[in-house]
Amino acid sequence: MACVLIVKTGDAFPEVVDQHGDFETLFEKQLSTALPAHLDLQVWDATRHPSPPDLNTLAGIVITGSHSMVSEAEPWSEALKPWLQEALANDMPMLGVCYGHQLMAAAFGGVSDYHPAGRESGTRTVRLTxxxxxxxxxxxxxxxxxxxxxxxxxxxxxxxGCTVLAHNSHDAHQALRYGPRQWSVQFHPSLRRQ
Structure with a gap:
């Protein structure tokens, strides 16, 4: 059975985990009811297990958020870049969220770094291009x-060569598409109002 792989790139704060679950749990809750029966959902913690799964066993990849910073180039994060490049070359469906968004952009030739206007937090308006x-x-x-x-x-x-799909007053790159089935978003679609 092929699987959709959730790539865990960090741990949520303990109080968030207690109330809502860890980063991957938020995705599991949303995806478990949306996936067709022939697809399995699995989690790979890239921060603790550095060997990536074989892309041939995967039907898609979702990359979570993290408290790490892409520009700090942690070894586990840097090791993901060639794997993501191979996934893109093989037209593997991908969705990167927050850290995953920044990591995909950096892996594919962009630059991710601290925003000069500082942190963006809260519920904000995003506009499609x-x-x-x-x-x-x-x-x-x-x-x-x-x-x-x-x-x-x-x-x-x-x-x-990527396409900007959404922006807002803080961030010119709220959503990007890199190929026909590869997207990333700065915002958190896994978070929903309770």
């Missing part, structure tokens, strides 16, 4: 929508 309004995934969203955000780093320079 014209390309976002025509994107097969993002066109299902309204042109302007509320999103949950908390991040100190951002994609400061998007990779050459």
């Amino acid at each position: 014209q390309a976002g309004q025509q994107d097969p995934l993002f066109s299902q969203l309204p042109e302007s929508f509320a999103a949950h955000l908390t991040h100190a780093q951002s994609v400061m320079q998007a990779p050459q």
